[in-house]
Amino acid sequence: MKKLDYEKLLMIPGPTMVPNTVLTSMANPIIGHRTKQYSELLEDTVEKMKKVFMTKNDTYFITGSGTSAMDMAISNTVDKGDKVLTITNGNFGERFYNIAKVYKADIIRLENEWGDCAKPEQVKEILDENPDIKVVTIIHNETSTGVRNPIEEIGNIVKDYDALYVVDTVSSLGGDYVDVDKFNIDICVTGSQKCIAAPPGMAAISVSEKAWDVINKTETKSFYLDINAYKKRYESKKETPYTPSVTLTYAMNEALELVLNEGLENRFKRHEKLAKATRAGLEAMGIELFAKEGARSVTVTSAKYPEGIKDSEFRGLLADKYGILVAGGQAQVSGKIFRVGHMGMAKEHHILGTLAAIEMAFKELGCDVDSGIDAAKEILKI
Amino acid sequence: MKKLDYEKLLMIPGPTMVPNTVLTSMANPIIGHRTKQYSELLEDTVEKMKKVFMTKNDTYFITGSGTSAMDMAISNTVDKGDKVLTITNGNFGERFYNIAKVYKADIIRLENEWGDCAKPEQVKEILDENPDIKVVTIIHNETSTGVRNPIEEIGNIVKDYDALYVVDTVSSLGGDYVDVDKFNIDICVTGSQKCIAAPPGMAAISVSEKAWDVINKTETKSFYLDINAYKKRYESKKETPYTPSVTLTYAMNEALELVLNEGLENRFKRHEKLAKATRAGLEAMGIELFAKEGARSVTVTSAKYPEGIKDSEFRGLLADKYGILVAGGQAQVSGKIFRVGHMGMAKEHHILGTLAAIEMAFKELGCDVDSGIDAAKEILKI
Numbered sequence: 001m002k003k004l005d006y007e008k009l010l011m012i013p014g015p016t017m018v019p020n021t022v023l024t025s026m027a028n029p030i031i032g033h034r035t036k037q038y039s040e041l042l043e044d045t046v047e048k049m050k051k052v053f054m055t056k057n058d059t060y061f062i063t064g065s066g067t068s069a070m071d072m073a074i075s076n077t078v079d080k081g082d083k084v085l086t087i088t089n090g091n092f093g094e095r096f097y098n099i100a101k102v103y104k105a106d107i108i109r110l111e112n113e114w115g116d117c118a119k120p121e122q123v124k125e126i127l128d129e130n131p132d133i134k135v136v137t138i139i140h141n142e143t144s145t146g147v148r149n150p151i152e153e154i155g156n157i158v159k160d161y162d163a164l165y166v167v168d169t170v171s172s173l174g175g176d177y178v179d180v181d182k183f184n185i186d187i188c189v190t191g192s193q194k195c196i197a198a199p200p201g202m203a204a205i206s207v208s209e210k211a212w213d214v215i216n217k218t219e220t221k222s223f224y225l226d227i228n229a230y231k232k233r234y235e236s237k238k239e240t241p242y243t244p245s246v247t248l249t250y251a252m253n254e255a256l257e258l259v260l261n262e263g264l265e266n267r268f269k270r271h272e273k274l275a276k277a278t279r280a281g282l283e284a285m286g287i288e289l290f291a292k293e294g295a296r297s298v299t300v301t302s303a304k305y306p307e308g309i310k311d312s313e314f315r316g317l318l319a320d321k322y323g324i325l326v327a328g329g330q331a332q333v334s335g336k337i338f339r340v341g342h343m344g345m346a347k348e349h350h351i352l353g354t355l356a357a358i359e360m361a362f363k364e365l366g367c368d369v370d371s372g373i374d375a376a377k378e379i380l381k382i
Numbered sequence: 383m384k385k386l387d388y389e390k391l392l393m394i395p396g397p398t399m400v401p402n403t404v405l406t407s408m409a410n411p412i413i414g415h416r417t418k419q420y421s422e423l424l425e426d427t428v429e430k431m432k433k434v435f436m437t438k439n440d441t442y443f444i445t446g447s448g449t450s451a452m453d454m455a456i457s458n459t460v461d462k463g464d465k466v467l468t469i470t471n472g473n474f475g476e477r478f479y480n481i482a483k484v485y486k487a488d489i490i491r492l493e494n495e496w497g498d499c500a501k502p503e504q505v506k507e508i509l510d511e512n513p514d515i516k517v518v519t520i521i522h523n524e525t526s527t528g529v530r531n532p533i534e535e536i537g538n539i540v541k542d543y544d545a546l547y548v549v550d551t552v553s554s555l556g557g558d559y560v561d562v563d564k565f566n567i568d569i570c571v572t573g574s575q576k577c578i579a580a581p582p583g584m585a586a587i588s589v590s591e592k593a594w595d596v597i598n599k600t601e602t603k604s605f606y607l608d609i610n611a612y613k614k615r616y617e618s619k620k621e622t623p624y625t626p627s628v629t630l631t632y633a634m635n636e637a638l639e640l641v642l643n644e645g646l647e648n649r650f651k652r653h654e655k656l657a658k659a660t661r662a663g664l665e666a667m668g669i670e671l672f673a674k675e676g677a678r679s680v681t682v683t684s685a686k687y688p689e690g691i692k693d694s695e696f697r698g699l700l701a702d703k704y705g706i707l708v709a710g711g712q713a714q715v716s717g718k719i720f721r722v723g724h725m726g727m728a729k730e731h732h733i734l735g736t737l738a739a740i741e742m743a744f745k746e747l748g749c750d751v752d753s754g755i756d757a758a759k760e761i762l763k764i
Binding site: 001002004005006007008010012014015016017018020023024026027028029030031032033034035037040041044063064065066067068070071074075098099102191193199200201202220221222223224225226241242243244245246247248250251253257319325327 | 383384386387388389390392394396397398399400402405406408409410411412413414415416417419422423426445446447448449450452453456457480481484573575581582583584602603604605606607608623624625626627628629630632633635639701707709
């Protein structure tokens, strides 16, 4: 195998750069997963995860991508014909829709324009008209469009109905404000590789009492993702039902420790500041942001390509000449937007370097943009 | 978090000890998973995996435990009411049974005594009586009992029927002889953490043409484990459908490289030799082996406790005083047997040290066993 080039700056919306102490924790020898040692490690990691979720709810880790937790949330609560409201305004909202389809839900699809956020009053209307909705799904931070959905406001509505509130916080948790209990989130799912800044491969899920009541009445439709097996094994032995990723447990424990050491409040402020600086920088360059004002993510910024810029050329130049990876658009906005991730361990200098390189790349491709650096500096110096 | 004690010798049947070059590969920075670099890494790893599977069949990695691949094998081939023959003689055979139950298969259960292996002629009889069997499941190496099932002989029978042949080689592949194509295995599943000696958290699956024909006619019953998504993404972009465990891809690539460098033949011979030495040592001590002669695994040895020995005391002493982890029995043989894993990177000195420590522990617990070292040495010096 050819030597890999590990030197690229990951300004993509995940996986994000992982601190060295987290990376090197995985170079430690393997311990047995049916030992008191592993149980203690797992319990400690779960307790840290609960603090980051801000929840008292049961919390489990899954050896899998973030999508495995999304699947677990739906397959354990939705039976054939059950009414599900999927709030979509991007590719990951679509994913919940597609998962619900596999389990043959009767789906009400509330679709907002890509680039805009969900509207709480629309959710209320649909719930009033359909009191038999069993599950409402939403993405907190729609990674594909750089949009933040108002999950607190919507949670405040859903809590007065029978429906479970299922929220994907894969690309926000640990970077943007999420309080699972205060927001009335029944099932919250997240991944290791975004704002928590651990490597990809582990997902987490929290489950409220209200959710357990539904799960207990739902048919088991998956073996690997049957949440009852996770509950049973964790409650009896503080273990996982199947062999867990031991090294990713090391990494998650260490990464969550770093998140808590920085402090959630500080972390939210840092992400907010980096987002503002990125937006200000791009706008000063004359680049139009994609997500609407008031709907913008604090962990990923989406922007429209200026006329004449080709996605592959721009991102190729940025990667090859300046060593920076940013993301393109997905699905219906493919080729039309680019996305800059500023989550996890992102720092001021990453934003400044990236903004300057974006400017240089656009100029090299014949698009005469202004400099965005001064505008970003104004934000970052505060 | 309390400092972990990484110094225990893992003589359990997985996860196994991981070579330092594999462990440290995971301390490398994360690369983007939607980059040419990752695609090249994945393709290289898949090609190595195919060599270890000895197959030309399509091969995919799943971010998940070995069980995720077992689930994928069944959920993608078995619809409600489909006839499945599950060959069981231990806890992992039971797992296939339990997975098939979740998908509401019409299950024929061929159960052999725990400690004994499956009988090819019984499989033939059942297939003759039930030509509508769609899937036959078997565990190559039944980790829970230390038994090896005759998968080549059974494969030679199943190939003449319509049924798919689904084989779990989680605790044998890379240590015991498995030739997916020669053995007519339609779906072969394995895990990273046993004989391949990578950390746990990644599973692999191979799929024959005959299996694709069935998969194409089977209802999609899982989102995360829908194999069509893996096929589509790999064929179009050499990517995974959902964010993969990047660090475990590093580790698998490196671990498979070490397997191929040692050579599969050499690796099989080493495992065979270590197994023989372990058995000879235990028998010389006066310990009765659990698995029947002719049915014994080359990657894990199971043995009955002498009268009066308590499982928790014995394994506790071995772990705390001698720093060696061995496994106890599962389910119906819990407390009655212990299991010594000798897979992956296990070497002669591990066997010798473990046999001597087992002898010392038994003596300390009041059971006057003989020494097994000389018998083991006789085997190992060859």
